[in-house]
Amino acid sequence: YHKDGKLISIEGDPESPISQGNLCPKGAASYQLLTHSRRELKVKYRAPRAKQWTEMSLDRAMDMVAERVWESRKRTFTTQENGSAINHTTAICHLGGATLDNEENYLIKKLFTGGLGMVCVSNQARI
Structure with missing residues (x-):
């Protein structure tokens, strides 16, 4: 439940046959x-070879990630190998977190x- 944009509590579904x-x-x-006092609320960035972290906007951080992923993909994408279509890149991987559900x-x-076209997509729950 939430009130005035703040989370108040989380409850299960009493009609669920599994969790009741x-x-x-x-x-x-x-x-x-969402509520822990030590939760980071700002994006932190440490440039290559820098010693200090700096704060940046979420929009800028998301743009940086998107640019870097797309550039890596463009640079390393393979469409064919030995005459067979493969359409993949092995330069990028994804490791999901255990807080994600099956649908996510x-x-x-x-x-x-x-x-x-990523080949390596895994989840920490499997590891």
Whole structure:
């Protein structure tokens, strides 16, 4: 539940035949993902060979990530090997977090393998 844009509590679905309203450990810990006093609220960036972190806007950080991923993909994308179409890059990988659910992981897999041609897409829950 939330009030005035702030998270108040997280509850399970009492009609769920699996959990019967109880939260799994991940669900119970989700509250702290948003409310913990040590949660970083600003983007931190450390330039190559720099010793200090600097703050930057989220928009700028997202643009930097997108530019670097796209440049790496363009530079390393392989369309054919030994006469066979492969359409992939081995220069970029993705490691998902355990807080993602099945639906989110499915979309990530579709985007990164089908959209960007990444070969290595994994999740820390498997490791």
